[in-house]
Amino acid sequence: MAMKVKELAGLVGISVRTLHYYDEIGLLSPEETTDSGYRLYSNENLEMLQQILFFRELDMPLKEIKQMISSTSFDKQEALRQHQKMLLEKRSQLDKLINTVDKSIKHMKGEIQMTDKEKFEGFDFSQNPYEEEARERWGDKAVDESKAKVAGMSKDAQKIVSDIYIKLASIRNASPESEEAQKAIKEWYDCLNNNFGTYSPEAFKGLGQMYVDDQRFTKNIDQYGDGLAKFMCDAMGHFADANKN
Known part of the structure; x- marks a missing residue:
């Protein structure tokens, strides 16, 4: 009907x-x-x-x-099987995040001790929730090239990304202009250029500004630590101004 x-x-x-x-x-x-x-x-x-x-x-x-x-080759049943597989993977990640939240609560109560690594178990930044918007802003070619680089990243490279976020979160209460902060933010600058595309200092600064202008970015980044997005924005801005051609 x-x-x-x-x-x-x-x-x-x-x-x-x-x-x-x-x-x-x-x-x-x-x-x-x-x-x-x-x-x-x-x-x-x-x-x-x-x-x-x-x-x-x-x-x-x-x-x-x-x-x-x-596509003429689209198979509904096969698509459903793929949906099932990906949703199970998503559920597994959510289970890990829930477990991390539970452990964090116990850690704050003093019932257990968590390592720095345990505090970030379950977070997955391999998928970009802003891809559609990025395609509209910068075009399919730039995004596809970036995704190809991400797909080709080794486990070592993925660990580097995670380690940089953890390092930045650990010093987010320091001055963004400090030597320590600028050294860490340069690692982020180099990581982006080596793995996700080509970023000029100006583009790097603009990206940092998006971290605070777009609440979706802010919320995502601040999962590593409250205020991290603002700290990264300020540190990236100072780095870019100091490295203009």
């Missing part, structure tokens, strides 16, 4: 505007549009919407979802 857009939105729990937008970009078009302008969605539309929302739950950009489901 065909469903109108308002009925479908109510069933799924998303907005009518979202369904309209999916139609506008050709991601999910209704099976039929009546002479009166009503969008009517079929059972097949519902199945495809489920696929789309599974992909969105895994933070996949709409552009990539559209390319995938529009």
Whole structure:
């Protein structure tokens, strides 16, 4: 039985505007549009919407979802198996984070002692939650090159990234202009250029500003320690000003 857009939105729990937008970009078009302008969605539309929302739950950009489901080789059952696999991996990471929170509470109460490494178990920065926005700002080529570098990173390189964040978090109460802070932030500058693309000092400073201007970045970075985003922004700004060509 065909469903109108308002009925479908109510069933799924998303907005009518979202369904309209999916139609506008050709991601999910209704099976039929009546002479009166009503969008009517079929059972097949519902199945495809489920696929789309599974992909969105895994933070996949709409552009990539559209390319995938529009492919002649797209297999719904295989896609569901992949969804299941990735969701299980996501659940495993969340379990680790919950365990880290539990241990942190006990640590604060003095019931146990946590090592610095244990304080950050479960965090995963291999996936970029801002990829879609980055593509809009800097284009597909720059993002694809960056992702290729990330995919090719060795475990040693990934450990370097984690160690830099931990080091910066440990000195975040020092002056961002101090020798210690500038030495650590240079490690971050070199790490970005070696693994994620090409950053001029000016671009590096702009990135640091985004850490405080965009609350999503701030929240993500401050998981390592309250105030870390602001500290990194100030340290990156000072570093960039001191290293202008």
